Amino acid sequence: MDDLNDWIGCLGGHPQTITPNLDRLAASGVLFTNAHCPAPACNPCRSAVFTGRAPNRSGLYDNRQQMREVMPDEVILPQYMRNHGYHASGSGKLLHYFIDAASWDEYFPKAESENPFPQTFYPSQRPVSLERGGPWQYVETDWAALDVTDEEFGGDWAVSQWIGEQLQQKHEQPFFLGCGIYRPHEPWFVPKKYFEPFPLDSIQLPPGYLENDLDDVPSIGQRAARNRYFAHIQKQDQWKQGIQGYLASIHFADAMLGRVLDALESGPNADNTIVVLWSDHGWQLGEKEHWQKYTPWRGVTRIPLMIRVPKTPSPSLPNGTPIGVRCDAPVNLLSLFPTLLDLCQLPPNPVNDGPSLLPLLKEPNTVTWKHNSVTYLSQPGAYAVSGRTHRYIHYQDGSEELYNIQADPYEWNNLATTPDAAEHLAQFRSASPTNFAKRIEPSVKSLAKLTFRTIPEEGVPASKPDGNQFPVHFINQQRDQVELCWIDAKAKPRSYGLIQPGQTKTQSTRPGAVWMVKEADGDKQLGYFRIGDRTAQAVIPASKPNVVIILTDDQGWADLSCQNEVDDIRTPHIDGLAARGVRCTNAYVTSPQCSPSRAGLITGRYQQRFGIDTIPDMPLPTDAATIAEHLQPQGYKTGFVGKWHLEPNVTCIDWMHRELPAMAGKPRRQVRIPWIKIQPYSPAQQGFDEYYWGAMTNYRTNFDLASGDLLPQMKQIHDKRFRIDIQTNAAVNFIQRNHDQPFYLQLNYYGPHTPLEATQKYLDRFPGPMPERRRYALAMLSAIDDGVGQIVDQLKADGLLDNTLIVMTSDNGAPLKMTKPDSSINGDAGGWDGSLNDPWVGEKGMLSEGGIRVPMIWSLPTQLPSGITYDWPVSTLDIAPSVLKLAGGELPSGEAALDGIDLIPRLNDIQNPSTRTLYFRFWDQAAIRRGKWKYIFVGDGRRFLFDLESDQHENRNLAEDYPELADKLHANLAAWTSELTPKGMPQGKKMREQAWYDFYFEEADPVN
Structure with a gap:
C-alpha cells in the first residue's frame, strides 16, 4: 500500500x-x-x-x-x-x-x-x-x-x-x-x-x-x-x-x-x-x-x-x-x-x-x-x-x-x-551507519519539462517565490543566444546572463519564481517559465514551433511496427518518430468515416456541432474555423497536401437541395457540381496558403513540384505517378520553400484506402505467401513510412526537427468487410484495404474500437518526452488546441470553444490526469468512453458496456454485470446528443450497421 x-x-x-x-x-x-x-x-x-x-x-x-x-x-x-x-x-x-x-x-x-x-x-x-x-x-x-x-x-x-x-x-x-x-x-x-x-x-x-x-x-x-x-x-x-x-x-x-x-x-x-x-x-x-x-x-x-x-x-x-x-x-x-x-x-x-x-x-x-x-x-x-x-x-x-x-x-x-x-x-x-554513498543526481533528460508560456498582454507576472531552492536547467533551442531574466516581486526583470544556442544554464531557484527569456540583442520578450515544486528542464524552444500533421486513410490500429501487434509490418521511420516522441495507445477519432473524422480533426470540434454525422451531411461549413485559419494570424505559413474530402460531393443531398436543386433528384452518376460551387469549401478558402490538393491522379495546386516555385494562380494537373510518392514530394517541397518561417503542414495521405495500388519497389519488400490485399496495404504503408523518413530528413537538414511538432495518425480504422475477403485488387475497388485493426473488435463504420481507435504519435523533442507511451484516452480533437497553444494563440471561447484539450502538459505527466469523457455518434450508433469504460448504444436497442483495460475488452459485454454504470453512461451520452445537430440518440431508422453488430457481437440480439 x-x-x-x-x-x-x-x-x-x-x-x-x-x-x-x-x-x-x-x-x-x-x-x-x-x-x-x-x-x-x-x-x-x-x-x-x-x-x-x-x-x-x-x-x-x-x-x-x-x-x-x-x-x-x-x-x-x-x-x-x-x-x-x-x-x-x-x-x-x-x-x-x-x-x-x-x-x-x-x-x-x-x-x-x-x-x-x-x-x-x-x-x-x-x-x-x-x-x-x-x-x-x-x-x-x-x-x-x-x-x-x-x-x-x-x-x-x-x-x-x-x-x-x-x-x-x-x-x-x-x-x-x-x-x-x-x-x-x-x-x-x-x-x-x-x-x-x-x-x-x-x-x-x-x-x-x-x-x-x-x-x-x-x-x-x-x-x-x-x-x-x-x-x-x-x-x-x-x-x-x-x-x-x-x-x-x-x-x-x-x-x-x-x-x-x-x-x-x-x-x-x-x-x-x-x-x-x-x-x-x-x-x-x-x-x-x-x-x-x-x-x-x-x-x-x-x-x-x-x-x-x-x-x-x-x-x-x-x-x-x-x-x-x-x-x-x-x-x-x-x-x-x-x-x-x-x-x-x-x-x-x-x-x-x-x-x-x-x-x-x-x-x-x-x-x-x-x-x-x-x-x-x-x-x-x-x-x-x-x-x-x-x-x-x-x-x-x-x-x-x-x-x-x-x-x-x-x-x-x-x-x-x-x-x-x-x-x-x-x-x-x-551502531549508526558511517558510510554514505554519494547522492546520484538525475540526468537532465529524465526530468519533467516546464511549460514555456507566451507573454500575456498585461506583461510577465511577478515572481512569488516560496520554499527551498533547487536547480532548474534552462536549455536554449533558439537559433540565437537569448538572455535569461528573473522577474522580481514587482514584475521587474533582472538579467542572469546569456545562454548560447544549444547550451544549458543551470540556475538555482524556488517554487513560484518566474523566469523570462528575451532576445539577447533586443527588447523582444520570447516567453517565460513559472517554476513548480521540483527540479526540471526549462526548454526554450525556437519561437513558434513548426507543425506537421500526417493523416493516413483507413489505417488500422495494428499497422505500425511500434504497436507490437503484428509481425509483417515494417515502419522504421514512423517507429523512429515514436522513439523521439510519445505513442498514444488510446487514441480516438471522432467518427469511423473519412469526412466527419477529418472535420473533427481540422476544427477541434465535434463535427455534429456543424450538423455533420456522415459524408452526405457535408460539406464543412465555410464559417467553421480550421487550424490553418487560427494559425495564419500567428504568422504561420500554412500548407495542405493530399485528400481533403471536406468539399461537397454527389452524396450531399441536403446541400444540393439548397445550392443545386436541379441536381438533387438525379442519379449520382449524372450529378455534376461546378467548380464555382466547390471552391468556397476548398483548402484554398479554408486557411491554406499553399496546397497540393488531390487523392489519386488529379490535383489542384498553387505550386510547382519540379521548380519548387509558387504559381500565380491555381492550376489543375494530372499526374499518373504513384499517389503516395506524389504526396510526399509535395510535402517536402512545401517544407523546403518555407523552412525560414513558422509553418503548418497538413499532409493527408490517400492510403491505404482503396483502390489499392503500389509500385514494385514497395511490393518487393513483402515477399512470401499472404493475402494479396495485405501485401498491397503493407506496400502502401511502407511508402508512407518512406515519406515520413523524407520529411524527417528534410527537417533535419533545415535544423528544424527538434522544434517541429509532428503528429501522425489515421482518420479511422480499416474496413475489414467482416471476413477480410482477398478479392481481386483490380476487381473490387471498395473491398478490404488490407490493413488490420487487431486486437480491437470491429471496423470502419462502427463505433467499436476497430472503427475509432487509431495509431497516434506526437513528437516535439524540445517540449515532449521521448520514447514513452501515453495510455489515457486522447482524441484527434486535441490536435487543434495543442497546436494553437504552442503557436502562442488563445483558444476560442463561448459558442466557438474547442472540444479538445491541450495535450502538451498531459503528455509530460505520467500520473493520472483528470478523467475526460469522449463521445461518439454515427449512423444508428452512439458511444461514450470514460476512463476504462466504454458504452455503446445501437439504434435497435442493443446496449454494450466494455472494460477496455481487460484482455477481453469488447469481447465481453458487461452491461448486465454493471447495470447502474451502464444506465449512468447512457444518460450522459443522451445528454450530449441533445446538444448536437440533429439532436438525440439513434432511433434505428436505417440500421446500416446491423450486419456488423450481428457479426461481431453475436451474443447480443436486437431489442426492437
Whole structure:
C-alpha cells in the first residue's frame, strides 16, 4: 500500500479508522508493530525493498532520482524469483512511477507502457476541495467524495480485479505476484460511500498532534517539518476535511485488499501462498506541524507490516506463521527480500543489506533479535534509528533527537539534551551507519519539462517565490543566444546572463519564481517559465514551433511496427518518430468515416456541432474555423497536401437541395457540381496558403513540384505517378520553400484506402505467401513510412526537427468487410484495404474500437518526452488546441470553444490526469468512453458496456454485470446528443450497421 501510516485498527493509530480486512490479515499471521521503512519517500523506499539495497549503499535517497540511472543493472526481486523458477507478475504501483518491464513475465497495465496506473476516475475540474497555495503545492494534494461506483472509479479496483483473477487460477509453476494498491496516496479521491462513515462534524484530530511540539526540535528538524502544507490547510479551514479524506482513502484501500483476500481464500492457491503486506512509508496530518511524508519521525517511518505463511508450503517454516501474534522487535522493509528467499528456499542474494525475518517468524517474541531499523533521509548523513524502546534521529549537520517510544509513542519529548540520555545516545551513535554513498543526481533528460508560456498582454507576472531552492536547467533551442531574466516581486526583470544556442544554464531557484527569456540583442520578450515544486528542464524552444500533421486513410490500429501487434509490418521511420516522441495507445477519432473524422480533426470540434454525422451531411461549413485559419494570424505559413474530402460531393443531398436543386433528384452518376460551387469549401478558402490538393491522379495546386516555385494562380494537373510518392514530394517541397518561417503542414495521405495500388519497389519488400490485399496495404504503408523518413530528413537538414511538432495518425480504422475477403485488387475497388485493426473488435463504420481507435504519435523533442507511451484516452480533437497553444494563440471561447484539450502538459505527466469523457455518434450508433469504460448504444436497442483495460475488452459485454454504470453512461451520452445537430440518440431508422453488430457481437440480439 502507498502512504499508509499506523491508522489501521490493529495498530490503533486513529480511533475512527475502518480497516476490517487489514485487521483480518493481521489476525491470520504475524503483525510487526515496530516496522519501519528504509526511506520516508516512495522512490527510495520501493527501490530499496525491490533491490534489497539500503539507500546509503546505493546512493538513491529521494523521489527525484531515477532508479535505473542509479542502479542500472541491479536485479530486482521479481526478476530474482524468475531466475529461480518463479513466474513473476504484478499490477499497480510497485516501483516509483515505472514498471521495469524486463523484470516481469506479466503486468497490468501492460508492462511495455512503463506506466503502472490503470485508468482512474479523477474530477475534470481541479482542485476540488483545497485551493492551490502556490506553485510549491503538489497538484495531487486534494480530496473529494466522488459520485461514482467502485468499478467506475477504476484504479485500485481494477488492480484488485486483475490480481483476484490471477489468484483464482491454477498455475503450473510457483508465482510471485505483486499487488500495488495506490490509496491512500494523494489525491484522496474515492467513491463517496467510503466518506459516509466519517461525518465531518465527528472527525477527530490526529492523536499524535500537540501544539508547539517543535519547540524542542533542532532548527534543521523544524525546517523539515514546516513545509507550508499544514499552514495552508489550516488557513483554508480544511484540516478535518483532509483527515476525512485520508480515512476514506484508507477505508477504500482496505476494501480493495478485501477483494484480493477473498479471491485468494476462495481459490486454489489459498494453502500454498505466502502473503506479505506493507506500506512504503507513513504520513503526517498535522503532527509536528507537518503534512506529508519525508520526515524522520515515527508517524512517517513506522508502517504496517504483516506476514502470513500457511502450513506446509515453506520447509523453512513447516508449521507456518503463528496466528494473530504481534512482534514488537524493530524491523525494516529491507528484510523482505532475504526473508522471501529464505521462505522459498532460494539462494541468498549477496547484495541484500537487511537481515532475514525468518527468526522472528519462528519466534515473534524472541529477545535475541539484536537489529535496529534505520531509515535514511534525503541527504547523506541524515537518518533515524528505531530500537525496541527508543528512537534516535541524526541530521546531516550533526543535530540529534532521542525519544522513549514506550513512554512517549508520539515523540513529544526530545530527550537528546537531557542528562539521562547519554547512555542511549552513545549506544545509537556507536551502531549508526558511517558510510554514505554519494547522492546520484538525475540526468537532465529524465526530468519533467516546464511549460514555456507566451507573454500575456498585461506583461510577465511577478515572481512569488516560496520554499527551498533547487536547480532548474534552462536549455536554449533558439537559433540565437537569448538572455535569461528573473522577474522580481514587482514584475521587474533582472538579467542572469546569456545562454548560447544549444547550451544549458543551470540556475538555482524556488517554487513560484518566474523566469523570462528575451532576445539577447533586443527588447523582444520570447516567453517565460513559472517554476513548480521540483527540479526540471526549462526548454526554450525556437519561437513558434513548426507543425506537421500526417493523416493516413483507413489505417488500422495494428499497422505500425511500434504497436507490437503484428509481425509483417515494417515502419522504421514512423517507429523512429515514436522513439523521439510519445505513442498514444488510446487514441480516438471522432467518427469511423473519412469526412466527419477529418472535420473533427481540422476544427477541434465535434463535427455534429456543424450538423455533420456522415459524408452526405457535408460539406464543412465555410464559417467553421480550421487550424490553418487560427494559425495564419500567428504568422504561420500554412500548407495542405493530399485528400481533403471536406468539399461537397454527389452524396450531399441536403446541400444540393439548397445550392443545386436541379441536381438533387438525379442519379449520382449524372450529378455534376461546378467548380464555382466547390471552391468556397476548398483548402484554398479554408486557411491554406499553399496546397497540393488531390487523392489519386488529379490535383489542384498553387505550386510547382519540379521548380519548387509558387504559381500565380491555381492550376489543375494530372499526374499518373504513384499517389503516395506524389504526396510526399509535395510535402517536402512545401517544407523546403518555407523552412525560414513558422509553418503548418497538413499532409493527408490517400492510403491505404482503396483502390489499392503500389509500385514494385514497395511490393518487393513483402515477399512470401499472404493475402494479396495485405501485401498491397503493407506496400502502401511502407511508402508512407518512406515519406515520413523524407520529411524527417528534410527537417533535419533545415535544423528544424527538434522544434517541429509532428503528429501522425489515421482518420479511422480499416474496413475489414467482416471476413477480410482477398478479392481481386483490380476487381473490387471498395473491398478490404488490407490493413488490420487487431486486437480491437470491429471496423470502419462502427463505433467499436476497430472503427475509432487509431495509431497516434506526437513528437516535439524540445517540449515532449521521448520514447514513452501515453495510455489515457486522447482524441484527434486535441490536435487543434495543442497546436494553437504552442503557436502562442488563445483558444476560442463561448459558442466557438474547442472540444479538445491541450495535450502538451498531459503528455509530460505520467500520473493520472483528470478523467475526460469522449463521445461518439454515427449512423444508428452512439458511444461514450470514460476512463476504462466504454458504452455503446445501437439504434435497435442493443446496449454494450466494455472494460477496455481487460484482455477481453469488447469481447465481453458487461452491461448486465454493471447495470447502474451502464444506465449512468447512457444518460450522459443522451445528454450530449441533445446538444448536437440533429439532436438525440439513434432511433434505428436505417440500421446500416446491423450486419456488423450481428457479426461481431453475436451474443447480443436486437431489442426492437
